[in-house]
Amino acid sequence: MSEDFIISEEGKKLEEFEQRIKSGDIIEPKDWMPERYRKQLIRMMSQHAHSEYVGMLPEGNWITRAPSLRRKMILLAKVQDEAGHGLYIYSAAETLGAERGELYQQLLNGTAKYSSIFNYPTLSWADMGVIGWFVDGAAIVNQTMLAKCSYGPYARAMVRICKEENFHKKQGYEIVGTLANGTLRQKEMIQDAVNRWWWQSLMMFGPPDKDSPNSAELMRWKVKLKSNDELRQRFVDLTVPQAEAVNLTLPDPDLKFDEKTGHWDYGKINWDEFWNVVKGNGPMNKERIRARREAHENGTWVREAAIAYSAKHKRG
Numbered sequence: 001m002s003e004d005f006i007i008s009e010e011g012k013k014l015e016e017f018e019q020r021i022k023s024g025d026i027i028e029p030k031d032w033m034p035e036r037y038r039k040q041l042i043r044m045m046s047q048h049a050h051s052e053y054v055g056m057l058p059e060g061n062w063i064t065r066a067p068s069l070r071r072k073m074i075l076l077a078k079v080q081d082e083a084g085h086g087l088y089i090y091s092a093a094e095t096l097g098a099e100r101g102e103l104y105q106q107l108l109n110g111t112a113k114y115s116s117i118f119n120y121p122t123l124s125w126a127d128m129g130v131i132g133w134f135v136d137g138a139a140i141v142n143q144t145m146l147a148k149c150s151y152g153p154y155a156r157a158m159v160r161i162c163k164e165e166n167f168h169k170k171q172g173y174e175i176v177g178t179l180a181n182g183t184l185r186q187k188e189m190i191q192d193a194v195n196r197w198w199w200q201s202l203m204m205f206g207p208p209d210k211d212s213p214n215s216a217e218l219m220r221w222k223v224k225l226k227s228n229d230e231l232r233q234r235f236v237d238l239t240v241p242q243a244e245a246v247n248l249t250l251p252d253p254d255l256k257f258d259e260k261t262g263h264w265d266y267g268k269i270n271w272d273e274f275w276n277v278v279k280g281n282g283p284m285n286k287e288r289i290r291a292r293r294e295a296h297e298n299g300t301w302v303r304e305a306a307i308a309y310s311a312k313h314k315r316g
């Protein structure tokens with residue numbers, strides 16, 4: 001077969017693929033897809049799954065110190081949900097031919113990224129409220145769009161995950177409301193948590209559009225339906241009134257409602273801080289990876305037992 005023929009066949013397939021995307025078709029695992037589409041999805045989905053796994057750590061830190069049995073049960077359920085989200089997304093990534101064990105190794109050896117937000121410490125119980133409110137709130141804004149993305153298994157995983165994220169957000173905002181209406185000390189504690197998590201939550205949406213190398217391609221292929229800046233703006237617009245409702249101040253003197261655009265303008269984000277954290281130099285990066293490695297090593301016997309059980313089962 002001549003090289004020209006192969007190239008023109010590939011070109012034809014790509015054209016058909018782009019046409020399917022344009023007409024709003026959903027791409028399924030066995031459908032033809034460009035190698036670059038597959039690679040981009042594996043990158044994004046594995047980073048997302050890693051984020052869920054690492055994201056268990058900041059809150060896991062507070063399970064033993066929850067202030068009541070009710071709060072402990074809720075937090076425990078939330079952290080377990082995050083493990084479940086990670087599993088869903090790793091499974092969805094496997095439909096693209098990626099192997100979960102290999103993807104996880106990339107997290108453990110530091111070659112894969114995960115969300116910057118989980119590299120900050122949780123210093124007080126109030127952080128549990130603010131993480132639910134801001135971090136899960138930001139995740140909902142980002143993931144309700146991904147639930148409509150062009151790759152079927154990822155989109156379907158997002159539908160269920162978003163439902164659970166809504167519960168996470170509500171439990172967080174309930175903690176926030178309780179502390180904001182509590183004693184002076186509790187109010188100070190929740191305001192301090194808001195001040196420490198606000199800017200970092202805005203960074204979750206990724207760099208500004210002009211510095212986002214992946215966005216154009218991902219938007220063309222309808223993996224991303226809105227840009228980083230558009231989603232960040234939506235999060236700000238939703239969150240400002242929620243802060244006002246519980247009499248808390250967001251730590252940005254430049255926050256101002258623009259009557260003309262109907263959006264809240266916000267101040268400058270410290271992108272140097274963001275890139276520093278992404279490169280592994282945030283306050284908790286080393287500790288997070290250390291904890292994940294330790295958990296993985298401690299779980300070796302479970303994986304070995306599962307493999308032995310499965311082999312025995314197959315032998316009948």
Ligand code: FAQ
Binds near residue numbers: 047049142204
């Ligand atoms: N942190 O070109 P772009 C959650 C990297 S889940 C670290 O704009 P893209 C649930 C990016 O990977 C939170 N790195 O990239 C929960 C790229 O590097 P690469 C996770 C970041 O893909 C709640 C480079 O910068 N959610 O919170 C970040 O078009 C509570 C250039 O960026 C997802 O992963 C960042 N924040 O857009 C759990 C959602 N932002 O890979 C526990 C799916 C960017 O080329 C408790 N992912 N980078 O080397 C996405 O929507 C997108 O991948 C973005 C980034 C928007 C994150």
